[in-house]
Amino acid sequence: MQQGIDSRRTVIAKLLDHHEIGQTVEVMGWVRAFRGNQFIALNDGSTINNLQVVVDYDRFPESLIKQITFHACIAVKGKVAPSKGAGQAIEVSAESIEIFGAANPETYPLQPKHQTMEFLREKAHLRMRTNTFSAVFRIRHAAAFAVHKFYNDRGYYYLHTPIITGSDAEGAGEMFRVTTLDLQNLPKQETGSIDWSQDFFGKATNLTVSGQLQGEIGALALGKVYTFGPTFRAENSNTSRHLAEFWMIEPEVAFFDIYDNMQLAEDFVKYIIKYVLEHHADDLAFLDQRIKDAEKQMKAEERREMGLLETLNFVVSNDFERITYTEAVELLRNSTPYKKKKFKFPVEWGSDLQAEHERWLVEKHFKKPVIVRNYPKDIKAFYMRLNDDNKTVAAMDVLFPGIGEVIGGSQREERTDVLLQRMADMHIPAEELWWYLELRKFGGAPHAGFGLGFERMVQFITGMGNIRDVIAFPRTPGNAEF
């Protein structure tokens, strides 16, 4: 049977991890540096660490040596030897070199030097070859894997909720319309409005803003479910924390109340961080150093109080602070910035906490992640369970330093009459969500769940300042390149 190329290949991560001196290997990857016509730093994406390849250039034609340039792709066959240099334990002395793909340095846009994130964002097809982005995307993978492992190990079922949805009452923001209608010639009703009954699905449809409502269907049958999929928001949000297309994890659990929900959220987030700490220590160490280097040029007060690794270890080893919305308002009203009128927005029971308020609670007061619960009902969604005080709902937000809200969730309203009243108050069309109401009408149960913004989590773990740099192909207002 004919063997493929991969049968020849030794993965660099495995070679660095386990090797025998004198063994002959063939490695394949991209050139990160070619120093002194002699030393190639080769990276194949399997690890942040490069393999040093030593070239005796008398043994190779000059035409081949000339093609060993930054980010050219090559295969090298040679013997593993202890390195005489200081930077690495082993190296491979090249016996044969094959050029898979040259990269003309006169036209190749990337350079072996510091480049800004903004520049690299314009080269999203090449930026993954850099140390920073390869580390970020290896960690992103590990975090995603940890999500599935966490839930699978705890008996949750992975539920695939629809990407295209027919309900526009999810209440989580502006939606992207999905249609096959001819936009130049839209079918109209007699009233002049668009006749969506002629569209592909026989009704108006959109990209989902949340899988929660369908997740509840799963929870009230399978007990414990979670979704992990893309989510779309057509909001014109221009910040370092928002994407038009992002990935969200939404567990939904029967026989859970708000306290179970908070505990799950805390355990879950800590588990992901712990998993990455255990499995990607070298990538995290690189990112940690990267941030420290960048901060050397900053003023002392602009630097982070803790390094990246220190922060992650701190989060996994300390309990999150838990307070009610009412307690948060009291703390804020007694705070120094409030008394000195440093807050731009008022702090009043009934209005939502602003970013500046959340930041004070998390970064200045508690200096750790904070879970705020029991928000006023008027500022929260219709499906959140009304508390006995008739003023608040069993909602919870998990707030993280630097990135703000990572998780938003609640215990869901399981009482049909209360839910109907809330929907009426908030002008949610009950007819459209008939199936959601029947979940309560037939075999309803107390249940709860939340949504975790995956990119915000990856942002926190990697310390990246802009959410556009933790997703391979960011979708933001005015940008859908790649």
Place this chain on the structure above:
RNA sequence: GCCUCAGUAGCUCAGCAGGUUAGAGCGGCGGACUGUUAAUCCGUAGGUCGUAGGUUCGAGCCCUACCUGAGGCGCCA
């Protein structure tokens, strides 16, 4: 959507009170170098100063509009 800042060589930036031929480092190219670690050393090319108008004897610098990017806010995850 709002506010602020920025756009000068491939990249990162400098530039003066508005005054001849616009500078540096890195990268590229040519050369030297057989133990380098973002290698080093010597040499060299490279610019319609975001776009379009305007003010001025004269604009990279001042004014207007637009485009692009960043930061902040709102919306949220």
